[in-house]
Amino acid sequence: MTVSNRNGMAKRQGIPLIDGIEKVTGRARYTADLEHADALVGRIFRSPVSHGQIVRLDVSKAQALEGVICAITGDDCPHTYGVLPVAMNEYPLARQRVRYRGEPVAAVAAVDADTAERALDLIELEVHELPAYYTSAEARASGATLLHEDRPGNLEREVHHQFGDVHQGFAAADVVREESISCAEVNHAQIEPHASLAEYDPLTGRLTVQSVSQVIYYLHLMLARCLEMDTSRIRIVKPFIGGGFGARVEVLNFEIITALLARAAGGKVMMRLTREECFLTHRARPQTDIRLKLGMRRDGRLTACECEVVQRGGAYAGYGIVTILYAGALLQGIYDIPAIKYDGYRVYANLPPCGAMRGHGAVDTRHAFECVLDRMARDFKLDPFSVRRANLLHAPTRTLNDLMVNSYGLAECLETVERASRWADRVGRLPRGKGLGMACSHYVSGAAKPIHWTGEPHAVVNLRLDFDGCVTALTGAADIGQGSSTMVAIAVAETLGISLERVRVVAADTAVTPKDNGAYSSRITFMVGNAALDAARNLKRILIKAAASTLEARLEDIECVGEVFQIGAGSQSGLPFAEVVKAALVDRGPITVEGSFTCPPEAQGGKHRGGAVGSTMGFSYAALVVEVTVDDATGLISVDKVWTALDCGHAINPLAVEGQIEGSVWMGMGQALTEETRYVGGLPAHASLLEYRIPTIAESPPIEVHIVESHDPNGPFGAKEASEGALAGFAPALVNAVANAIGIDMNDLPVTPDRVMEALIERRRQERLGQVRRVAQ
């Protein structure tokens, strides 16, 4: 682990989360824990069919039930919502048409849960069923009924990008390998179920919503749009959030429905979704088919890459366009590849809509890439590490698709895990059934161009200083457990030279905190961190000026160390922080200073269509090694150990960085081994945490984390993201380890025991056939 420090930041050994005590004592209030004794209970009536025209919808009997305050339908909201302004094709409650089983159709608010549930039973719905499609191939077949009339071929978006000369690249290759790899749809499965509490005051016309959102600003915009309200009348407050991983990076139907119910009822409505409904709300990683072709020279240098990706996106747009663009864009930015062709197809199907999930868009293609790369290394009898090393980038550089690479610690990551796992001594020398595999991955530190591009700064942080001497950081950034508020507090305290305890962070309340785009694309450390630094520097200038004038010294001679302002570093006497605060505020009263951060236009990606997706000012890089044992009698894979190194630029809080890396690597393990959503006739067969199998503590391996610090020139203190970059490497490293252990290339995720057994049985069959043939000859 590198511990050098070029950015003037004292190295800390890890700081517990500033809101950690509330969490461990049970005092932290999540949305479902908020005071709601006086609230009505909201419930959603969902479509029982996968695809159909609504012929009749009657909520009058539900409405008439004693204890039901209101019942609403699609008629109550004629406005669509969604992510990209160009692709909002979803109503909070279906209008005319339903497109997936479980789609919200109507909702009620009642005095208690029993009554609300009985009311749902009284709702009458008649649907003229239409053909429904559950695979990309069925939905794309010619003559298939269109889910959305304006989307021929049921294609939400096609992407065709080509950079460099691919034909020439393949011609220059010594070997070309092409593989088809399929990755199952997976779900975030954050442990906190969705919930929303909305309160509408009919007299003032104001709406307050507390919800499980990672993106309160977008929720603010969508509520204003769907409820036809002025944004100034809406307040969004984020309580504690029990995990996100992308589940809550878009506005979700139940959030708008709860607000609609609260307004219709003229009061307060609590909506808590069941776990099954959370799976129906979905918005996670789509089922993906990848066809990948790579060209390589004998020395391991890549010459060309051709990749086709088909994503089964579900019934509505959501983040779909971004996901299919990410899948292509992030083929780049990690290795030096002279020519790349990408064809992406985002398909509509009659299933719950997909969205963004940790490693958004990049995970499945990275999986395919790292698997094929490993197999080509084998073709040439090259070591997997040396193949990666043969294709490293050299920062600073720009990729073929015009993405900036400003810092690049991948070489050091490779070296670190190679050494830590004792790769050279152990690979190929492990006992029977055991194997080692490795892979690399990367991710953006925030999208350099936000979704709603309006030209304002990418992040703003305000610092409030009052006579009490407390520095209050106001940030719209959503702490969802990743520690973003702690990061802001550290950045402010470090810069001002004050103790962490003096900083209070108030986060994510639209009535108080400046607008922030939210917790997605790993943007917070880089962008909000930079804004916090900027604000702290601005405040520091004011304090130094006050100290200089009190001490009758020059500005440049004032330093603040340990909350004492003094003339020069070694000075004996100085002014305590409280004195300086009084001096700074005496003429003007309490102050609020502002800091902001903006990614410059040259960081915002190429000029080609969709070129903004993938653009970032700093990529994180990761390398990992996985050791597995494969039981050839049961097909069961156990992960014995994981070594991972992540280049996060600079670890502002090493403890939190470790936690993020462990969590992301482990989440990659779930996708690699067990996680898969399954639908039977559009009905989720996985909709509980027993059927949707995330790894338990019993089968979770030790994860050895190494932090590599490449000191990004633009990141706050040199920092980049740390939460997503390591995830995508796990599945390919595991598949490569399985190949190393039993000599079989597994192509599809998850690598379940039945798939391993099938492959083993097939191999035995082929071996016997071979023996029989030899005997026959």
Place this chain on the structure above:
Amino acid sequence: MPIQSQRMRKRLLRIKVNGYWREDAVAENELLVDFLRDVLHLSGVKIGCDGGECGACTVLVDDQAVPACLKLAARCEGRSVETIEGLAAQARPSRLQLAFHEKLGAQCGFCTPGMIMAAEALLRRNPNPGDRDIRVALSGNLCRCTGYVKIIESIKAAAEISR
């Protein structure tokens, strides 16, 4: 609104919660988790699933870790129930709670109360658990943030301190 049936017959329940005896009228079909959350406002008891899947509602009933969503309140007659709120004395976190805080055993914190109660039950019967003991004792508690690495470290650190 408390989630409970208006139609079910109620009975008087005598129960010790976090060290104090109390009497409440509860519906016969009322789950312990709803009783604790909605009647006693002990919202540290979390609901993460539709019943028995995640372990977030784990509480101690006579020192045994049980999911409160799989137990009727009425079945706790005369028994001692402890929740995460009962672990902190005068708001001072217990050694286990502090260890989860300091070692980052909690990220989003939603599984944390259940996780800590399951670990508390383990430490009461085995003050010096090994890796395997911890993995067995907590196998019914799901966490989606940590990969469990720092949860195991937290429990070991707490066991270390108490020795």
